[in-house]
Amino acid sequence: MNRRTLLGAGAGLVIASGLARPAMADTLDTIRARKKLTVALDLGSPPFGMTDAQMQPTGSDVETSRLLAKDWGVELELLQTTAPNRIPVLLTNKADLVIASFSVTEERKRVVDFSDPYGVIxxxxxxxxxxxxxxxxxxxxxxxxxxxxxxxxxxxxxxxxxxxxxxxxxxxxxxxxxxxxxxxxxxxxxxxxxxxxxxxxxxxxxxxxxxxxNPYAIGLRKGEDKLRVAVNEWVHANLRNGKLGEIFKRYNGTELPAVMLS
Missing domain, CATH: 3.40.190.10 (Periplasmic binding protein-like II)
Known part of the structure; x- marks a missing residue:
């Protein structure tokens, strides 16, 4: 997973080695300007992130990332991470967002921000x-x-x-x-x-x-208020239209809690 490889059409899925980027004043505008969204995701955590028989990324978080990039009209770049490194890849500006069954906890909220939940675990x-x-x-x-x-x-x-x-x-x-x-x-x-x-x-x-x-949500750096608002609008729109619920059920075999869909 260290080699940057083009993995398909649509959102233009890429797995990248992820060199650190300088801090950005407004990440949402940067994403739109460069027409690319970099998401940190754990491919060693089925059914959220894994590889299929052709060694291509799959899982509920992969599909969630693809849907977000498609809706925003940008290319998707996936950065492979692990559970302990989800916060470091954000704080070192290697990824714009973390979508990796990232449970919302008070300890984590002290150092990173979260979107509204899109699933539970x-x-x-x-x-x-x-x-x-x-x-x-x-x-x-x-x-x-x-x-x-x-x-x-x-x-x-x-x-x-x-x-x-x-x-x-x-x-x-x-x-x-x-x-x-x-x-x-x-x-x-x-x-x-x-x-x-x-x-x-x-x-x-x-x-x-x-x-x-635990609810899990999309992780982002503190101070990215414009980005957080845009992500939350996207989460709620896709909970209401059933797309996030369909992804969750397909990979987890159960429905999202009804309270999340209201």
Whole structure:
């Protein structure tokens, strides 16, 4: 993913190595002037971001990014990132926006701004079917896998009562660890759990504990008020017309909460 490669027509999807840009006074006007939108996205986090059999980007966040670029009439450049690097790529001006299942938390809001939510994601403890987990105390001494720097990591760390937390750099590596038996328990999302189940290998996981339900939104730098207004207008228009709901359902297998559509 380090080589800049043209990946298709329409929005002109590109994956870029992403050299840092100088700070911009008005990012929205800059996007319009250069006719290109750079979005940081995690392709190791199915079903939000992943690659298909032809090694092309796909997933709900990829489709969301494509829709935004199409509606704005600009080329789309995707910058591959990971969960821990979502904030740094914004603060170093490598991307205009982050669209990467970016859960809205008070800690993150202190350093970056968010659009209004366009989806929700649960933070759960999951384990193989048949394994009984009634509370966090029974996890003491057990290995629990999670993705480093994610809200899943933080939520479980805050509740941990003695489990050994094994942190992986991205969701794809966590899934491989689960399928191969490196870890049996995970602090993650139902979507990542489902991705592990689809990998097969005879190991099927289910949700044991729900820690939190988080809205996720588009991340942008603080002070970008004009950009935030434009993104929010786009989010609400595409929630009302059903396009964001259709993308969410297609990749997550469930409907967006009704409250988001009103």
């Amino acid at each position: 649960q933070v759960v403890v999951a384990a193989p079917r048949g394994m009984e987990i009634k509370d966090y105390a029974v996890l003491a001494g057990k290995r629990v896998g999670t993705t480093r720097g994610s809200s899943n990591d933080k939520e479980f760390t805050d509740r941990n009562t003695g489990a050994q937390i094994v942190r992986f750099d991205d969701d794809a590596t966590l899934i491989t660890a689960l399928v191969s038996g490196q870890v049996d328990i995970m602090a993650t999302s139902p979507q990542i759990m489902d991705a592990a189940n689809k990998r097969g290998g005879g190991r099927q996981f289910e949700v044991k504990l729900v820690m939190r339900t």
